[in-house]
Each structure stands twice: as C-alpha cells, then as structure tokens.
Amino acid sequence: MLLAMTATIQRGSHRDGVLAGMGTMVVLGGSVPVTGMLDGYPVVLGQALRYALGGLLLLGWAYWRGIRLPLPGLRDLPALVGLAASGMIGFQAFLLLAQRYAEPGLAAAVLGGSPLVLAFGGALVARRRPAAAPVLGAVLAAAGVAVLSGGGAWHGPGLLLAVLAMLAEVSFTLFAVGVIARLGPRACATWSCVVAAAGGAVTSAVLGETWRLPAGRTLVAVLVLAVVVTAIAFCAWYFAVSVLGADRAGVLLGIVPVSGLIVAVLLGAQSPQVVDVLGALLVGAGVVVGLHRSASDRRGPSGARPAPRPAAPR
Numbered sequence: 001m002l003l004a005m006t007a008t009i010q011r012g013s014h015r016d017g018v019l020a021g022m023g024t025m026v027v028l029g030g031s032v033p034v035t036g037m038l039d040g041y042p043v044v045l046g047q048a049l050r051y052a053l054g055g056l057l058l059l060g061w062a063y064w065r066g067i068r069l070p071l072p073g074l075r076d077l078p079a080l081v082g083l084a085a086s087g088m089i090g091f092q093a094f095l096l097l098a099q100r101y102a103e104p105g106l107a108a109a110v111l112g113g114s115p116l117v118l119a120f121g122g123a124l125v126a127r128r129r130p131a132a133a134p135v136l137g138a139v140l141a142a143a144g145v146a147v148l149s150g151g152g153a154w155h156g157p158g159l160l161l162a163v164l165a166m167l168a169e170v171s172f173t174l175f176a177v178g179v180i181a182r183l184g185p186r187a188c189a190t191w192s193c194v195v196a197a198a199g200g201a202v203t204s205a206v207l208g209e210t211w212r213l214p215a216g217r218t219l220v221a222v223l224v225l226a227v228v229v230t231a232i233a234f235c236a237w238y239f240a241v242s243v244l245g246a247d248r249a250g251v252l253l254g255i256v257p258v259s260g261l262i263v264a265v266l267l268g269a270q271s272p273q274v275v276d277v278l279g280a281l282l283v284g285a286g287v288v289v290g291l292h293r294s295a296s297d298r299r300g301p302s303g304a305r306p307a308p309r310p311a312a313p314r
Contacts, residue, residue, distance in 0.1 A: 017243025018291060020236040021252040029259025031229045033267075037221035042209035043096060047089050048200030049214065049222050054230030055193030058186065061231075069187045076182060076191075079175045084196035087172025089203065094168055098161035103152025108257060110162035112145025115286070117170045118250025125177045125246060134247040137290020141254030144282030147275060148257045169253075173246050176238060185238035193230060244291070251290030254283040 038046045062069050072080055098107045115138035123130040154162070179188045204211070214222050241249045258280045264270035 014243060014293065017240045017249070018252075021240030021244065021249050022255060022287075024233045024237040024240065025252050025255035026259045027228060027233045029256040029261075030263045031225065032260050033263070034221050034224050034229075037217045038225075041214060041218050042204060042211075043093060044089060044200050044204040044207060045209050045211060046214070046218075046222065047092055048197050048204055050225045050230055051084075051088065051193045051200060052197035053222070053226035054234070055190055055197055057227060057231040058190040058193060058235070062186070062190070067186070069190055070183045072179070072183060072187075072191050076179050079179050080192055080195045081199070083172060083175035083179075083192050084199050086168045087170075087175060088192065088196040089200050091165055091168035091172065094161050094165035098158060098165050100158075101156045102154035102158030102162055105149040105152030106154050106158065107152075107162045107165065108149035109146045109151050110159070111166050111169060112142045112149065112254065112257070114166055114169050114253045115141045115250045115290070117166070118173060118253070119247045119290075121170060121174050122177070122246030122248075122250060125174055131247065133292045134251060134290045137248075137251040137286045137288070137292075139286070140289060141251050141283050141286030144279045144284075144286060145254055145257050146279075147282060148261065148279035150275070170250075173237075173241055173250065176241065177246050180238050180242050185242050186235050188238050189231075189234035193234070248291055251287050254286055258283050 059069075061067075095107065095111075116135070119134040119138040120130050122134070176188050176192070179191075183191070213219075237249075240252070261270065261272070261276055261280065265272050
C-alpha cells in the first residue's frame with residue numbers, strides 16, 4: 001500500500017490519507033526491532049547514512065519517473081533545518097539518552113502525548129481553532145498508549161529527555177506543514193532527508209564518532225530503515241498530513257505502540273495481557289473519533305460547500 005501511495009502521491013481523498021497514515025504508523029511500530037540492530041554503531045553516523053540513502057532513493061525515483069521536484073526556497077530552509085535537526089536526528093538522540101535515565105515504559109508514555117500536542121499545534125499552525133474531534137481522539141489515543149506502556153520510573157534528567165523526545169517527534173510534522181503546502185509531500189520528504197544527511201555528517205564529525213562502513217546486521221538495518229522507514233514511509237506520512245491536516249493525522253501516532261505490540265506477539269517475544277487489549281481499544285477509539293469529520297469539515301474551513309467539478313467531456 002505504501003509503495004502504491006508513494007508512486008502516485010498527489011492531493012487525494014480522506015480515505016487515501018487515512019490509509020497512508022495508518023500504513024506509516026504500522027511500519028514505524030514494526031521497525032523497532034530493526035532500529036535495535038544499530039546498537040553499537042555510531043548513533044549520529046547511522047542516522048546520517050540512513051537519511052543519505054533515503055534521499056538518494058527519492059531523488060533517483062523522481063528522475064526515473066520524470067518528476068521534477070520543486071527546489072526549496074529561502075523561506076523553506078529554516079523549516080527543513082529545524083525538521084532535520086529536531087524531528088529526525090534530534091528525536092533519535094533524545095530517545096536514546098532518555099532510555100539511559102528512564103524505564104522504557106516512561107518514555108513510551110510521554111511519547112503517547114504526541115497526538116494531543118499535535119491536536120493543538122496542528123490547528124495553531126493552520127491558523128484555526130482546535131477542533132473537538134482531534135482533541136478528544138488524541139486524549140483517548142494518549143490514554144491508550146499510557147495503558148499499553150504501563151509507565152515507569154526515571155532518575156536524573158530522564159523525564160526531561162523523554163519530553164524533549166516527544167517534542168522532537170511532534171516537530172517532525174509541525175515543521176513540515178508549510179513546506180508540504182508549498183512543495184508537496186514528496187519534495188518535503190526528499191529535501192528533509194538531504195538536509196538531515198548533511199547535518200548528521202557534520203554533527204558526527206564534530207562529536208568525533210569513528211566513521212566506518214556498516215556491515216552484517218548493521219548494514220541490513222540501515223538499508224531497511226533507509227528504504228522502508230525513510231523513503232517510503234516519509235512520503236506516505238507527509239501525504240497523510242497534506243490530506244488530513246497535522247491535527248487529525250496526529251491521532252494516528254497512537255498506532256505505533258499497538259503495531260509494536262502485535263509484532264512482539266507474532267514473534268513470540270510477548271504474550272498479550274488484558275491491559276494490552278484495553279490500551280489497544282482506547283487507541284482504536286481515539287483514531288476513529290479523531291478522524292471523524294463534521295459536515296463543516298467536509299465543506300472546508302469556511303463552511304462553504306466546494307464548487308462542483310465540471311463534467312468531463314464526452
């Protein structure tokens with residue numbers, strides 16, 4: 001589904017946006033074990049390689065399909081830099097550091113607040129008042145994630161780092177809203193990868209990370225993350241944001257831990273508990289409520305019905 005959506009990304013229907021967003025979250029949730037395969041490899045260098053490969057794949061795809069990607073203007077650069085620094089490289093760094101000072105459940109519970117932040121932040125970026133459906137859906141989704149994670153303890157800066165990771169995750173979407181509107185989802189995904197790759201390489205050198213080529217399972221992880229979780233999933237997610245808006249798309253973030261739970265159960269690494277089912281049901285309810293559109297939503301921000309399309313010539 002994500003491959004098909006990436007091949008034909010354009011302004012699509014509400015259903016297309018929902019399917020693309022859900023597919024992205026399922027991929028992200030299922031990619032957690034793959035990300036763990038990078039353990040022991042330089043953190044920032046691994047991200048720089050991932051985004052470099054992802055950007056090259058997107059540029060190659062556009063060239064092969066004869067698609068001319070619009071170049072970012074000066075007004076797009078601050079957003080792309082902020083997106084790459086915080087939402088891409090920063091998120092991974094904060095999350096890794098948070099797990100050194102906090103239990104995984106605490107970090108997961110804090111990240112579960114992302115839909116609620118996007119419900120308000122997405123509306124503010126779009127210069128409108130927050131809608132009731134995304135806010136209520138985000139509350140239910142966040143509650144479901146909290147139930148699934150079970151919470152946890154922390155020491156030192158653990159809670160602060162978890163909050164920073166959550167804000168970085170949110171910035172991946174909010175910084176992109178204006179760029180998507182001006183350049184489109186595919187171009188936003190491509191240029192953000194290019195900026196993140198360049199910035200990651202410089203940061204890695206400044207931090208003094210040892211540069212070495214990945215091999216074995218590390219190489220497999222980098223390739224999977226670059227192709228599936230970056231090149232394909234980024235395009236699909238930004239397509240979903242362009243169709244649904246950042247506030248409604250945000251409720252789909254609650255699917256990530258549910259997807260991770262399902263993968264863990266299928267792999268035999270975890271047995272489902274009653275509390276897991278309850279959390280998944282809350283997330284599901286949040287998604288249904290958050291994506292609900294009222295009649296005024298379907299007519300557009302002004303409340304006016306869109307003009308009918310002219311009939312196709314016969």
